[in-house]
Amino acid sequence: MGLFDYKALQNFVKDVFIQMGCPSNEAEEAAEVLVNADLRGVDSHGVARLHGYIRLWEEGRINAKPDIKIIHETPSTAVVDGDKGLGLVVAPFAMRIAMEKAEKVGSGWVSVKNSNHYGIAGHHSMMALDKDMIGWSMTNASPLVSPTFSKERLLGTNPISIAIPTKNQPPYVADFATTTVANGKLEVLKRKNEEAPLGWVQDKDGKGTTDVDALKKGGSMLPLGGSREHSGHKGYILGSIVDIFSAVLSGANYGPWAPPFVSFLPLKENPVGEGLGHFLGAMRIDAFRPAEDFKSHMDNWIDTFRKSETTSENDKVLIPGDPEREMSADRKANGIPLLPPVVENLGEIGKKFGLKFQDYFTSPQ
Amino acid sequence: MGLFDYKALQNFVKDVFIQMGCPSNEAEEAAEVLVNADLRGVDSHGVARLHGYIRLWEEGRINAKPDIKIIHETPSTAVVDGDKGLGLVVAPFAMRIAMEKAEKVGSGWVSVKNSNHYGIAGHHSMMALDKDMIGWSMTNASPLVSPTFSKERLLGTNPISIAIPTKNQPPYVADFATTTVANGKLEVLKRKNEEAPLGWVQDKDGKGTTDVDALKKGGSMLPLGGSREHSGHKGYILGSIVDIFSAVLSGANYGPWAPPFVSFLPLKENPVGEGLGHFLGAMRIDAFRPAEDFKSHMDNWIDTFRKSETTSENDKVLIPGDPEREMSADRKANGIPLLPPVVENLGEIGKKFGLKFQDYFTSPQ
Numbered sequence: 001m002g003l004f005d006y007k008a009l010q011n012f013v014k015d016v017f018i019q020m021g022c023p024s025n026e027a028e029e030a031a032e033v034l035v036n037a038d039l040r041g042v043d044s045h046g047v048a049r050l051h052g053y054i055r056l057w058e059e060g061r062i063n064a065k066p067d068i069k070i071i072h073e074t075p076s077t078a079v080v081d082g083d084k085g086l087g088l089v090v091a092p093f094a095m096r097i098a099m100e101k102a103e104k105v106g107s108g109w110v111s112v113k114n115s116n117h118y119g120i121a122g123h124h125s126m127m128a129l130d131k132d133m134i135g136w137s138m139t140n141a142s143p144l145v146s147p148t149f150s151k152e153r154l155l156g157t158n159p160i161s162i163a164i165p166t167k168n169q170p171p172y173v174a175d176f177a178t179t180t181v182a183n184g185k186l187e188v189l190k191r192k193n194e195e196a197p198l199g200w201v202q203d204k205d206g207k208g209t210t211d212v213d214a215l216k217k218g219g220s221m222l223p224l225g226g227s228r229e230h231s232g233h234k235g236y237i238l239g240s241i242v243d244i245f246s247a248v249l250s251g252a253n254y255g256p257w258a259p260p261f262v263s264f265l266p267l268k269e270n271p272v273g274e275g276l277g278h279f280l281g282a283m284r285i286d287a288f289r290p291a292e293d294f295k296s297h298m299d300n301w302i303d304t305f306r307k308s309e310t311t312s313e314n315d316k317v318l319i320p321g322d323p324e325r326e327m328s329a330d331r332k333a334n335g336i337p338l339l340p341p342v343v344e345n346l347g348e349i350g351k352k353f354g355l356k357f358q359d360y361f362t363s364p365q
Numbered sequence: 366m367g368l369f370d371y372k373a374l375q376n377f378v379k380d381v382f383i384q385m386g387c388p389s390n391e392a393e394e395a396a397e398v399l400v401n402a403d404l405r406g407v408d409s410h411g412v413a414r415l416h417g418y419i420r421l422w423e424e425g426r427i428n429a430k431p432d433i434k435i436i437h438e439t440p441s442t443a444v445v446d447g448d449k450g451l452g453l454v455v456a457p458f459a460m461r462i463a464m465e466k467a468e469k470v471g472s473g474w475v476s477v478k479n480s481n482h483y484g485i486a487g488h489h490s491m492m493a494l495d496k497d498m499i500g501w502s503m504t505n506a507s508p509l510v511s512p513t514f515s516k517e518r519l520l521g522t523n524p525i526s527i528a529i530p531t532k533n534q535p536p537y538v539a540d541f542a543t544t545t546v547a548n549g550k551l552e553v554l555k556r557k558n559e560e561a562p563l564g565w566v567q568d569k570d571g572k573g574t575t576d577v578d579a580l581k582k583g584g585s586m587l588p589l590g591g592s593r594e595h596s597g598h599k600g601y602i603l604g605s606i607v608d609i610f611s612a613v614l615s616g617a618n619y620g621p622w623a624p625p626f627v628s629f630l631p632l633k634e635n636p637v638g639e640g641l642g643h644f645l646g647a648m649r650i651d652a653f654r655p656a657e658d659f660k661s662h663m664d665n666w667i668d669t670f671r672k673s674e675t676t677s678e679n680d681k682v683l684i685p686g687d688p689e690r691e692m693s694a695d696r697k698a699n700g701i702p703l704l705p706p707v708v709e710n711l712g713e714i715g716k717k718f719g720l721k722f723q724d725y726f727t728s729p730q
C-alpha cells in the first residue's frame with residue numbers, strides 16, 4: 001500500500017474537478033473536503049469515491065458550474081438550492097451562510113436541497129470552530145437502512161456531526177452515522193473473512209444476520225441500537241430526524257426517494273423533491289456566555305471524562321474527535337495510504353482528463 | 366390498581382404546589398407537565414415523583430417562588446437563570462422565549478441553568494406544534510451512565526425530544542433517553558423477576574451484566590448502543606452533546622456534577638455551575654418553506670414509513686409519538702392507573718399539606 005502526500009493528492013483532485021468544468025476556487029474547496037476524509041481515516045468517503053462523483057457528472061446528475069443560491073431566508077434561517085452542484089461545494093457554501101447569520105443574530109440554520117454527496121459531515125461542522133461557534137452538519141443519503149420492524153430500505157446512514165470549540169484541549173468533534181456502523185465496516189470484515197456481529201444488518205426478510213454480504217442479497221443496515229430489545233428504534237428516530245431536517249425542510253428528496261450515490265442505480269420515478277438534502281448550523285458561543293468561560297469549562301469537561309477510571313488498564317476514555325485527529329496528524333506527516341485498486345482507479349481518472357496521476361508525486365518533498 | 370381521572374389528579378398536584386408556595390399559575394403549569402407524563406405512559410416521571418420534588422423543596426434545593434429570568438440574549442438565543450425553580454415551570458418559560466424568538470427571526474435557542482428536573486422532555490418540545498414550529502427539548506440529569514470504556518457515572522439518561530408538525534397525520538414526536546433504556550425499564554424487569562438483556566447496564570467493574578440491580582451495586586447504565594461492538598460510543602456522544610448544550614452552554618452543572626434528583630444524595634462539593642441545565646429550541650417551519658408544503662410532505666413521509674413492508678405480520682412500523690399518543694387518549698378517557706404505593710404516597714403528601722387526596726375523586730364523573 002503506497003503512501004501519498006495529501007497536498008499532492010488534493011492538487012490532483014482539484015485538477016480533475018477543474019477538467020470537469022468546476023471553477024477553480026470551487027474545485028479547490030471540493031478537493032480539500034474530499035481529501036480531508038482520507039486524512040481523518042474515513043477512507044470510504046475520500047478519493048476512493050472520486051470516480052463516483054465523475055460518473056454522476058457524466059450522467060448529468062452533477063452540475064460542475066452550479067448557481068448555488070439562497071431561495072428563502074429569515075435572519076436566522078435559510079434554504080439553499082444547490083443547483084445539482086457537488087455537495088462538496090454546496091455544503092461549505094451553506095455553512096458559511098449559517099455562520100454569517102450566527103455572527104449577526106446568534107445562530108444560523110440552513111437546510112439545503114438539490115445537492116449531492118457532501119463528503120464527511122465533520123468537515124463542514126468544523127468550519128465553525130475557528131470562529132468560536134458550535135458547528136452542526138447532517139445529510140440524508142442513499143436508502144440502505146430499515147426502520148424498526150420494516151424490511152424496506154427507507155433511510156440512509158444519515159450522519160450527524162457537531163463540532164464544539166475548546167480552549168487548550170483539542171476541539172470536541174462528533175461525527176457519526178446513525179446506523180450501528182457505517183457501511184465501510186462491513187467491507188473491512190469481508191476482507192478479513194469475518195462475520196458481522198448481530199445488530200449490524202438484517203437479511204431481505206428482516207431477520208438479523210451475521211452475513212457481511214446481506215446488503216448485496218437484498219437485506220438492509222440496522223439503525224443505531226440494532227434490535228428492538230437494544231432500542232434500535234432510537235437509531236431509527238435519529239436517522240429520520242436527519243432525513244426530515246435535511247430534506248423535508250428544504251424540499252429535497254426524503255426517505256426512499258433520496259437519490260443513490262451510485263450512478264448505476266436509477267433515480268426513483270415521481271421524485272418528492274430535488275436532489276439530496278443537508279442541514280448545516282452554527283451557534284455563536286458568546287450568544288450564550290462569554291466564549292472564554294465556555295471554553296475553559298469545555299476543557300474541564302474533557303479533562304474529567306478523559307481521566308475517568310477505565311474498565312481495564314488497556315482502555316482509555318476517548319473524546320469525540322480523538323481518533324480522527326490523531327489519524328489526520330499521522331497522515332499529514334507520513335502520507336495517505338491508498339490501496340492498489342484505488343491508485344489504479346485514480347490513474348484511469350487522470351487519463352480520462354489528460355492528467356498524469358503519478359506526476360503529482362514525483363517531485364522531491 | 367385504581368384508575369384516576371387526570372384532571373382531578375392535576376388539581377390535586379396543583380394544590381400541593383400552591384401549598385408549597387408556588388404562584389397559582391405556575392402551580393397549574395407544573396401540575397399539567399407532571400401529569401402529562403402519566404398520560405403519555407412515562408409513569409416514572411409523573412405523580413410518582415411528586416414526593417421527590419417536595420423533598421428537594423424541603424431541603425432548600427427547589428425555590429417555590431423563583432425569579433426566572435433571561436440573563437443574556439441575542440435575537441435568536443438566550444440563557445435563562447431558573448433561580449432554583451421547579452424545572453416543570455422553568456422549562457416552559459424558556460420554551461416560550463425560544464418560540465418568541467422563532468416568531469421574530471426564524472429560530473430561537475435557549476440554554477437554561479439553575480433549574481431542576483423538568484418532567485418529560487416531550488411536553489416542552491410539543492409546545493411548538495400549535496404554532497407550526499419544530500420544537501426541541503433536552504436536559505441533563507443525575508449521573509448514572511458511564512461513557513464507553515469508563516466505569517464511572519459521568520452522564521445522565523439525558524433525553525432528547527423533537528416535535529414536528531404535520532397536516533392530517535398526528536404530529537411526529539420523538540422523546541427518548543440517550544441510554545439503551547430508561548431507568549424505569551429496569552424496574553419493570555425487576556418486578557417480573559427477569560434479567561436485563563446484555564447492553565443495558567454494567568457492573569461496578571465495568572463489565573456488561575444482566576443483573577437488574579446492577580445500579581444499586583455500584584454499576585452504571587450504558588449509553589444507547591451498549592457495548593463498543595454495537596457502537597455504544599455513539600450513545601455516549603449523544604448523551605454528552607445533551608450535557609454540553611444544557612449545562613456547559615448555560616453555566617449549569619455538567620457531567621458528574623449534575624445534581625441528583627433524590628434528596629438523600631448530597632450535592633457534589635465544588636460545583637462547576639448552578640443547578641441542572643436544559644436546552645430548548647424552536648424553528649418556525651415557514652422560516653424554511655411554506656408551512657402547508659412542509660406539512661403535506663410530512664404526511665407523505667409518515668404515510669410511506671407506516672405502510673412499509675414489515676418483518677412479520679404482527680409487527681407494524683411505528684412513527685415516533687404513536688405509542689404515547691395512544692396511551693394518552695386511553696388514559697384521558699379511562700383514567701390513569703396508579704399503583705397502591707403511589708396512591709398511598711399521594712395520600713401522605715396530601716396530609717402534609719392539609720389536602721384530602723381521595724376527596725378530589727369523589728365527585729361523580
